[in-house]
Amino acid sequence: xxxxxxxxxxxxxxxxxxxxxxxxxxxxxxxxxxxxxxxxxxxxxxxxxxxxxxxxxxxxxxxxxxxxxxxxxxxxxxxxxxxxxxxxxxxxxxxxxxxxxxxxxxxxxxxxxxxxxxxxxxxxxxxxxxxxxxxxxxxxxxxxxxxxxxxxxxxxxxxxxxxxxxxxxxxxxxxxxxxxxxxxxxxxxxxxxxxxxxxxxxxxxxxxxxxxxxxxxxxxxxxxxxxxxxxxxxxxxxxxxxxxxxxxxxxxxxxxxxxxxxxxxxxxxxxxxxxxxxxxxxxxxxxxxxxxxxxxxxxxxxxxxxxxxxxxxxxxxxxxxxxxxxxxxxxxxxxxxxxxxx
Amino acid sequence: xxxxxxxxxxxxxxxxxxxxxxxxxxxxxxxxxxxxxxxxxxxxxxxxxxxxxxxxxxxxxxxxxxxxxxxxxxxxxxxxxxxxxxxxxxxxxxxxxxxxxxxxxxxxxxxxxxxxxxxxxxxxxxxxxxxxxxxxxxxxxxxxxxxxxxxxxxxxxxxxxxxxxxxxxxxxxxxxxxxxxxxxxxxxxxxxxxxxxxxxxxxxxxxxxxxxxxxxxxxxxxxxxxxxxxxxxxxxxxxxxxxxxxxxxxxxxxxxxxxxxxxxxxxxxxxxxxxxxxxxxxxxxxxxxxxxxxxxxxxxxxxxxxxxxxxxxxxxxxxxxxxxxxx
Numbered sequence: 051x052x053x054x055x056x057x058x059x060x061x062x063x064x065x066x067x068x069x070x071x072x073x074x075x076x077x078x079x080x081x082x083x084x085x086x087x088x089x090x091x092x093x094x095x096x097x098x099x100x101x102x103x104x105x106x107x108x109x110x111x112x113x114x115x116x117x118x119x120x121x122x123x124x125x126x127x128x129x130x131x132x133x134x135x136x137x138x139x140x141x142x143x144x145x146x147x148x149x150x151x152x153x154x155x156x157x158x159x160x161x162x163x164x165x166x167x168x169x170x171x172x173x174x175x176x177x178x179x180x181x182x183x184x185x186x187x188x189x190x191x192x193x194x195x196x197x198x199x200x201x202x203x204x205x206x207x208x209x210x211x212x213x214x215x216x217x218x219x220x221x222x223x224x225x226x227x228x229x230x231x232x233x234x235x236x237x238x239x240x241x242x243x244x245x246x247x248x249x250x251x252x253x254x255x256x257x258x259x260x261x262x263x264x265x266x267x268x269x270x271x272x273x274x275x276x277x278x279x280x281x282x283x284x285x286x287x288x289x290x291x292x293x294x295x296x297x298x299x300x301x302x303x304x305x306x307x308x309x310x311x312x313x314x315x316x317x318x319x320x321x322x323x324x325x326x327x328x329x330x331x332x333x334x335x336x337x338x339x340x341x342x343x344x345x346x347x348x349x350x351x352x353x354x355x356x357x358x359x360x361x362x363x364x365x366x367x368x369x370x371x372x373x374x375x376x377x378x379x380x381x382x383x384x385x386x387x388x389x390x391x392x
Numbered sequence: 393x394x395x396x397x398x399x400x401x402x403x404x405x406x407x408x409x410x411x412x413x414x415x416x417x418x419x420x421x422x423x424x425x426x427x428x429x430x431x432x433x434x435x436x437x438x439x440x441x442x443x444x445x446x447x448x449x450x451x452x453x454x455x456x457x458x459x460x461x462x463x464x465x466x467x468x469x470x471x472x473x474x475x476x477x478x479x480x481x482x483x484x485x486x487x488x489x490x491x492x493x494x495x496x497x498x499x500x501x502x503x504x505x506x507x508x509x510x511x512x513x514x515x516x517x518x519x520x521x522x523x524x525x526x527x528x529x530x531x532x533x534x535x536x537x538x539x540x541x542x543x544x545x546x547x548x549x550x551x552x553x554x555x556x557x558x559x560x561x562x563x564x565x566x567x568x569x570x571x572x573x574x575x576x577x578x579x580x581x582x583x584x585x586x587x588x589x590x591x592x593x594x595x596x597x598x599x600x601x602x603x604x605x606x607x608x609x610x611x612x613x614x615x616x617x618x619x620x621x622x623x624x625x626x627x628x629x630x631x632x633x634x635x636x637x638x639x640x641x642x643x644x645x646x647x648x649x650x651x652x653x654x655x656x657x658x659x660x661x662x663x664x665x666x667x668x669x670x671x672x673x674x675x676x677x678x679x680x681x682x683x684x685x686x687x688x689x690x691x692x693x694x695x696x697x698x699x700x701x702x703x704x705x706x707x708x709x710x711x712x713x714x715x716x717x718x719x
Contacts, residue, residue, distance in 0.1 A: 075525060108525055114555065119514050119548030126518020129503055130453060131526055149545075153508050154515060162496040162504050163487035164710035198711060198718075222713045250717065297717040 051239040059208035059240050060173075060229065061088040063215035064135060066244050068105055071133060074219060076101065077111045077124065078137030078173075086139065086175070117146035121172065125155045125224070128170035133219060141174040141228060142188040155224045156199030168224040171215070176230045176267070178318060178355060181362060187355035189267070189319040191228045195295055195328065201249060202295040204228045206270035209240045210293050213247030221249065230268040230318070252299035254306070258288035261376050262306040264329050265289055266317040269348070269367045273316050276373035285380055295325055300332060307333050311342035312379040316367040321349040343379040348372050396604075401668060402681065404446060404603050408438035408661050409685035411462040414471060417689050418461065418478055418492075422638040427478045431492040434462035436633035437567060439660030440597075441466045443606025444533065444563050444628070447614050453501045453519035453532040455512035458493055459565075459632070460505035463535055469497040471692035481699035488702045489710065509570075510536060510543030513562070517549040520558035520623075531559040531617040533610075539570030541583045547590075550625065554590040559617035561610065562587075564627040566600075571636040572646040584627035593624045600628040601660040604667070631655040 054062060067074045076089060082102050084090030089101040089110060101110045113120045117138065124134040138144060144151065151172075158166040178187040194200050201223050205211040211229065218225040255270055256277050265273035270291045277287035290306050292299055307313045313333050315326035326347040333345060348367040356362055377384055396404075415433035422431055434441055437459075445466030448454065456463040464474060469485070477484030478492050485497050496504035503519060506512035516534035523530040540546060541564055553560040564583050568575050587594025595613070599605040606628055613624035633652065635642060644652065665678055708718040 073526075111556070114548070114551055116548035116552060118545045119517070119552050122511070122514020122545065123518035123521055123549070123552060126455070126503065126515035126520075126532075127522045127525075128518070129515065130519040130522040131528075132522045149508060149511055150514065153506070153511050158504060158515075159712075160710045161486060161490040161494045162498070163485070163489045165486070165496055165498040166504070167713075201712070201717065223717070297712075 052242045053237050054208045054212070054240040056208045056211050056229070056233045056236045057087045059212035060215060061090070062240070062242070063212045064088055065099065065101070067135070067216060067219040068101070068109065073131060073133045074135065075109045075111065075132055076135045076137060077113050077120065079113055079115055079139055081137050082110055082112045086137070088137070117143050118150055121147035121150040122154055124170050124172070125150060125158065125168065128168050128224070129158065129166045133169045134171070135219060136170065136172045138172055138174040140186050141176045141190050142186055144172070144174055144190060151194065151200070152197050156197045159223070160199060167222045169222045171218045171225045171227060173227045173229060176228055176318070178230070179232045179268070179362065179366060181357060181359050183357040184354045187362070189228070189350070191226070191295060192319050192324045194226055195325060196323070199224070200296060201225045202228065203249065203293065204267045204295055205293055206233060206267055206291050208236060208238050210247060210253065212240055213245050214249070214293060216244065217246045217249055220246065228267065232268040236271070247293070249294045250297040250299055251294070252290050252292045252302035254302070255289040255291045256287065258286040258310065260286045260310055261288070261312040261314060261379055262310045263287055263289045263314045263316060263372060263376065264303055265291055265372070266295070266325055268318055269316040269372070272367055272369045273372050275369040276376060279369065279373055280376050283382070285376065285382070287376060298329070303329060304333065304336055308337050308340045311340055313341070313345045314348060314372065314375045314379060315345065316348040316372050316375075318350055318366040320352050321347065322352050324349055346375040346379055348375050400446075401671065402673070404442055404607070405661070405664055405668060405678070406681050406685060407442045407446065407466050408603065408664065409682055410471065410688060411438045411441060411465050412661060413685045413689040414465060414475070414692070415461055417693060418475070419634065419638045421478070427492070428480055429491060430637045430639050431461070431478060432459040432637045433632070433634045434459055436655065436659070437565060437630045438462065439601050439603035439664070440565055440606050440628040440630040443603045444535070444610045447607050447610035448501070448531065448533060451501060451530050452614075453503055453516060453530060454535065455503045455516040456495070456505040456535050457509065457512060457537060457540065458505065458507050459537065460495060460535065461492070463505070464495055464497045464500060464502040467497070467500040467502055469500045469502060471688050472695035473497075475692040476696040476699050479696045480701060481696055482702040483695070483699040487706070510540035510545050513540065513546050514549045517553055517558065517560055520553060520560035521556065523559050524556065529618060531561065531614055533561040533563055535563050535565060537570065538564065538566040538568060538575035538579065538583065542579060550587070550590045550592070550623065553623040554592050557620065557622040559620070560623035561613045561617060562623065562625045563610065564625065565630060566627050567630050567632040569632070569636070569646070572642055574646070584625055587625035592622060595624065595626050597626065597628045600630040601658045601663060603660060603664050
């Protein structure tokens, strides 16, 4: 085991994938200069492990700022023998390529009767919580959950980032990886050997018996912190991180809620038609009789992300808002007025 | 002009006749309800389709658009599974999942049609990127119309192909109308001249009803691509005889008076028949090609008619590689 950051783990997975298979290439804006730290070994070009030096310009390609053209070309390349990893930098930039994602990437295997294979990974960073304003702060994964044909991962830990990305690169289905910048510097012991975490398998971040919190992306560490706080008051909270949103590990969620009888779902995306809404509906449809309290969603409200730090920090689930939701489902008195975002 | 063998010339005419016969039959089948939905025919554009597809090698790639039955046929795809696809049958080339708007036959390098105008251009560009990275000598060609020439993704793709020297041909089928809208009313300048802005050759084939003129221009672009000299934009001037899609009844008000009649006089199949006769093809041989094409289409329809519709049990097949991921 080696201590790795979230970004370092992504870099390690990309290096392993590039070493393992010559058909893997990395294209995207600024990948040659390792601007985001996932295509190199260190801070400078001369540091050991620089991808451009290691793999050459044929397999590490800077692209123009042309998201629609990049995503479509990656799809075409995937259909004809390559296994591209596309670095789209910010998740908000995915909208520029919406036609290619929805009409080509997601549909080609199906509408061509299985002739097309689509082994391509689209990585992007959700740059929320860092005062970058409304154009850089999006958490758009629920929109893409509504597009059949795509698979979606949202790792919340360095180990998951490494293991899920390896599985994503090896998959013949198109995969979108949503990586929260708030997690970039998270560190933990990660296996420096190759390993693969299968898609569609949730992780139990913390075991408990009274309440299930299903948390996504940067809401996972907040949920774990809230669970630890509630443990002091005798409430046993189980935290489930789906890790993969499509396909969703329905069984793990249902199993946990059947055990605890209470569900809080926390995610940084907007409330309407979010992953939390889908998970809540799943539980209500399948195991309504197991529920001892109403399901509570803790999400971002349906509004733009404001720039000012004093406004933005209220927008996403926090330890405090998740803890407040847990208190409600176990009938504990609120410690303070519940924030608007709950 | 390249000296072409008798068999190549014969094959050109046969493929144009196949496309004509296939689309004429498809048009009738739509009107009789034997093909669900609608189709967009390439009738009148056969020279442009066959000149381009025959300039490609067997292993080369291409992507199409909504008016794309002719593209796989021109590339050598068998007619039966194409017709069965139009009819929504299980034996269709896409197992009945795609239909007229989404024909694809990967066996001949046809990476698929797109019902979204311009959307398949970057797919071919990506195939060209594959060829470049894998260094396998293949080239890729994107078919698109004068309408798609005003989509931004074309220019994103041309820029990427240019800067990466991709083995790519951008082939604009300028049939002069985007549905009812005359191209000149929505298009600034000349499409082929836009290539200059990307540092690539731009060629306009004015005699786009002459299959050999198209073949020569595209062959030159293919040779450039294969030699590693990068992409080319080829604009072919042509004309669609039918409505945008079968079943539309717009009349001819949007076309200039006498325009269609003038184009009919330079019909690509008739023009090429005259040329072949001048090259020593006998009337018997030329009539035989016509009969062959019609018989192939008859056989394709019979194949389709005899084929079952897909069973509901396969509806989710090919959504993902694994069945479990389909909710």
